Amino acid sequence: MQLVRRLAVASAIGLVLYGIGLWLQGGVIEYVQRIVFLAGINVILAVGLNLINGTTGQFSIGHAGFMAVGAYGAAFSGVKLQPVLQNWIGAGAVADGLTLNVGLLVGALLAGLTGLLVGAPSLRLRGDYLAVVTLGFGEVIRISFNNAKFLGAATGFSGDSPSGLPALTTFFWVYAWAIAILILIRNLTFSQTGRSLAAIREDEIAAEAMATPTTRLKVLAFSLSAASAGIAGGLFAFMQPSIRPEDFRFDKSIDMIVMIIIGGLGSISGAVVGGIFVAVTLELMRDLQQYRLVLYALLLIVIMLVRPQGLLGSRELSEVLRSRFGRPKAQAAK
Amino acid sequence: MSLLSLEKVDKIFGGLSALKQVSLEVPERAIFGLIGPNGAGKTTLFNVITGVYSPDGGVIRFEGQSIGGQSPARIAHRGIARTFQNIRLFRAMTVEENVMVAGHHLHQASVLGAMLRTRAQIADEARLRKRAGELLEIMGLGKHAEDVAGSLPYGSQRRLEIARALMLQPKLLLLDEPAAGMNSQEAGELERQIRFLRDQMGLTIVLVEHNMAVVMSVCEAVHVVDHGETIAHGTPENVKKDPAVLAAYLGKSTEEVA
């Protein structure tokens, strides 16, 4: 019964997304379309990063590397898979959707594995050291792609066709994945596992004393957040003619940090707000790149000085609204 | 058989001997006291037993099995729970959540189950919440279940730490200065709770304590350490009169002697 109910809800949401997608294609200018796509992709990035940085309190600043792994993984496998699928079931939305999703899953798996490889040795380090070593790994990953001839090296990867990578990313898929990841991570956060992650953040030694398998959980959260970044990377790849290592510099990791800091470290709804904010400013200030980064820099500094907990602190939008309009309830659930 | 036994345990920090050939036996269902002047090595002993440090010499046995060198999480899983001298709560989480974190025995759903919010997962949560509620009631914190842990008064925070430790379904409970900062009324309540935990819940309890009134009242056996070494062992009455113990204490500060 639970399954049937859930499938019904999912189908309803799917139909709504499909409808919005059609409307967007028809009526809205491409500029706005791109912002909407990026907002969805950013939500996936932010919610994923929030799991490890916010909920678990392990600060990683190299996630652009995982996004790159996902992007290249998805792009490469998608490009190889597409002709095979099209031969088999004919060109069209079904083949496209299948290519995209299989590509995304490959990218996510590779990104998650990379996260495991990076996380396992690194998560023993505390605070600033962890931040720097993740930065290091992020750069090593990018430099590796920069030197990978079969993936286009510095010029980038654009697949086998002259028109570049297939444009498989649609509104429907971006938001279907965004909603799915949002729900999965939300459920995880409010479960015993999420509680254990928060305990690790609060006091790792006490958490261990309470039989929490801290190393295993930290690596798990890290890998999940890497896989999430991988999905975002894959979606990003299929809306560009090509992807280059340039797209995944430290700047991208900074963008992700801005996303979760603005909304509030530890808050999922905050991550959503932050993701949307960065997407909007990214596009609106496309020609004013330096000004955008100066803005982000000032935001980071000012937020830390004035309101380090960000917009929502570690609370969720639902709690904030409830405490303003309903019974006050101390729900520091993470 | 003793529940916990230490045989000639050593612990060295950078050339300094924090524990020297410490041996003791804690029988099952005992309320056992560990006392000594500040810096004597009592918390270090707790840390070695619970796996925060590995012993540099000697054997530590729990239920007959050697546990020296195992990880804190593993030892906690085996049935040794503890509280901390400087209260280590999960301050930003609620009281209830603090206790639920320790509920690993009651938790069966997998991570995937958690993400998908399966029926097993939902049942798990309910079970955890219920048990946490019961333990909070026992420690007198039932009304505060949804308060933020960091906002509790000091005495309540100490009791919360005990409730959290109990959630592990331990056989051995190590309490590090549970009466610190308590007035005599609160301390009396603590003594009742300790006896309750042993009598009604079958726990074996070891406590490190400076409050001698509590030690005299509640402990059946007392082990005294100073400078990492055992200097006396016996009933509270005997230990109180032991000249070595008096020398160790009176040499430091008189206010700690009952």
Add this chain to the structure above:
Amino acid sequence: MSTLLQQLLNGLSLGSIYALIALGYTMVYGILKLINFAHGEVFMIGAYAGYFGASALGIERYGAAGLPLYLAVLVLLFAMAVAALLGVSIELLAYRPVRSAPRLTPLITAIGVSLFLQNAAMLLFSPNPRPYPPILREVRFELGGVIVTNVKLTIFVVAIALMLGLNWFIQRTWTGKAMRAVSTNIDAARLMGVDTDRIIRATFAVGSALAAAGGILFGLDQIIINPLMGVLTGLKAFVAAVLGGIGNIRGAVLGGLLIGLAEQLTAGYLSPDYRDAVTFVILIFILILRPEGLLGVVRPEKV
């Protein structure tokens, strides 16, 4: 053989520059347990200050002959002063207000300051690389198959002079001793009457001045400067500080030289494509195998 010697020479001179920058990281971390992400940008600003200082002194007039020695020294001192001022300002405005906050907050603030300076510099100085003025006349001579320029010699002389100066400062002056006290135990130092705020500012000032010297030397050596030069170089210098043992001054020097050598040897014998990557690989290895660094001391956490 001469190639090896050449690589070693180049590596050591590059390493000396890294050492100068690494000293700033290590001193600040020793005192505040804070990674001053913006330190790389101070290095960059120092280089630019040298550029503009030399221009102000009318370097075009001197042409390839370079500035007379006293003017070159003036440019160096000017850049060091500018950097010191910048470093202290950063401390006052961005780090001091969050000193008591949980460790994460100053980290993010530092990243913010670094980002800000990079992009402000791009806006003010144009993102295009600029050629560094020949503050020194280039003289080359050959020694057993190895090409030595006076730039390389200058780097060694200046770096060694500054490091000796720092050593004297730390060991012999009151401020220097206070700095050592504060980095060992800030609370005890405060209780002993040390004005810790002043010492912290002094640390930032000294570290920044050294970085600026590194910036000018870098400009002379590499001949090109750009607003993002601090990002990669700063990171490498940070790795050098960690390699040597963060908080340890001798470690910073050792680490700097080692990183410079590693980078140069990798570029020479493996491939120039990997010269940047080797530093990150070293970082990863050192943090995983021996996080306290080569000369560092392990500090156990009290439970």
